[in-house]
Amino acid sequence: MSKALGIINFAGKHIWVDGLQSYRPLGALSFLGRYRIIDFPISNMSNSGIDQIQVYVRRKPRSMVEHLGTGRHYNINSKRGKLQVLFSENGVENDVYNTDIAAYLENMKCIEEINCPYVVIAPSYMVYCENYSSLLKTHIESEADITLLYHTVDNAKEAYFNCNILELNRQKGVLSIEQNHGNAKNRNIFMDTYVMKKDLFIELVRKAKKMSSMFTLTDIVKAECGELDIRGVSHRGFFASVTDFKAYYDANISLIDLKTAKSLFDPEWPIYTRTNDSCPTQYFETGSVKSSVVSNGCLVEGTVENSVIGRGCVIKKDAVVKNSVLLPGAMVGAGVHVENYVVDKDAKLIRGKEIVAAPENPGYIKRDDVL
């Protein structure tokens, strides 16, 4: 029995992924060749038996709406279940007011009328697998007001700058939520994932609005740390927070390693996505591919190494693609050498033969661009 409404939240204003985010909300961003980031939270919910799911979009909803469709491909029951795409219309006018709280308030009726006592709120910009049904059980058993999911990392000095960190006491009680300033390497990164009673959620949303029109859900939960019993639950397995450009690149590249990929993809926990009906990928005599993840519908005549290749990419003869992430439909022309780059959708690299960035600072080619 599903007892929770699933809410998938958008990235707040403090998060911006250079280049890529200009074209689509982060949730609709292509990931590991054939997925979009939002496939992860939705599949987590679907696999956890949550079939009332609301996806909130802050801006540019087209690609998101197209990808989600009726939600049928996420294995959500088409009669008893529901996948809604919601956004804050007022927020579009003035970005200052375009917060998750504003979007929830505008759609309060949709939230209230769903007959679930709990809510599970997950971000559309983080990649991880989690059984929300177990998390909900843990939450109920702990009798806490709010349960937050976190991931312990040892590289918070170099990464996760747009993330919040949790300060916990020994009993996993949350003492505070702060932005990661990169001043310590061992941190508990808050995964922007919450479990609480729906009534409390609604109460917090209303309270937030009263306190400040700029408040987000994180802000109000942060403000309530002293008042409410908020607990942290540690997440295990693969975790990536796509909250800056480097993080996006690194998350893709890290999953080229099969062992790492296996810590994210469990055959018993399928990640669903929308099919594109592409045929298998064709490799020619001159092709050479090593340590890579390749999606369907590609034509490979050149060399690919340590890269993620999206659907329908073309790699021509004598082209070299190294340490790069190619989004669907990208083309690397004959003799072109691209290294340490993210190549956005349908971009064509033809005339510029050396497209190489420094490994610690990967480059970006715009969508539909011809080089």
Place this chain on the structure above:
Amino acid sequence: MKQNNMLAMILAGGRGSRLHELTNKVAKPAVFYGGKYRIIDFPLSNCANSGIDVVGVLTQYESILLNSYVAAGRRWGLDAKESGVYVLPPREKADANLDVYRGTADAISQNIDFIDTFSPEYLLILSGDHIYKMNYAKMLAYHKECNADATIAVIEVPMREASRFGIMNADETGRIMEFEEKPEKPKSNLASMGIYIFNWKALRKLLMDDIKNPDSHHDFGKDIIPTMLNEDKRLFAYKFKGYWKDVGTIDSLWEANMDLLDKNNELDLNDLTWKIYTEDAATLPHYVGPDAKISRAFINQGCVIEGEVKNSVLFTGATVAANAKVIDSVLMPGAEVEEGAVVTRALVADGVKIGKNAVVGSADSEHIELVSKRVKGVE
């Protein structure tokens, strides 16, 4: 029915016994092809892409899987209002005894009531076990243009092979004068593809007569077409140009898969204007390991390649472990080739494991080896 007033019926009851173990549990139209498809995806996708809304699929042999597979018309976009895929196995009716489909024409005769509910003007008859891409709307336009009673799609085959086919002898206008089933001395090389368009009212009458004829084989090629020619009906040959394969044997199924490895091959599954639709699999993209070697291959999602793959087609979720070699072979969905194993000129059936260091098939074998059972490893 609204789009072109033509209803399609796909004959999908055949076993395809020369495919051996591959068709022990499923009918031939459900056999895998091309890295991710089943053969019946081709006529179904062609229908969908040609603007045909209603498709009847006539099943008989081992039809459980096929019935549930084709019933999900959504896969091919055949699920809008007044559109759908109807599974039609033999059934008991109020006015007739339950009987198997005795021939291709009988399969249609037994479903006259079904066809009548849509009252189409034209009926398209297709075979469920051929691999090709064809726009049936163009064929219908030709049928209308010729003011034909029936139009039969034909393909030019090499003259020396013509005696293996049903051969149409047509005059210069394309009108069929004579039809010969597997002639010893063929007069032309226009082979019937088993694709027919009939005017439904006229065909209906012929079928009603055919049911009552005790000497009939109830077959389109043997009975209906000859009868129409005898009656001087207007039958026209519609010349098809392009890739077309009837894969009857393991060798020809293997060969049809190998055809996909050629650059600019005729079937062109990557043609975005004429996609072939199939079941969606929730798998990862395919993984290529650090020591993998891939050359001339057609590889689907979900595969993991850590060894060598050459001149081969790998279906959904097939795996090739480190130091293993897969050469001139086809690995069907979920086939596993373990470390050090060598697979040459073989077709490995779905889910079959080739154990460590095992050797399967050989480079100079006359026929392709079908591996349908687990092969034990060698320690």
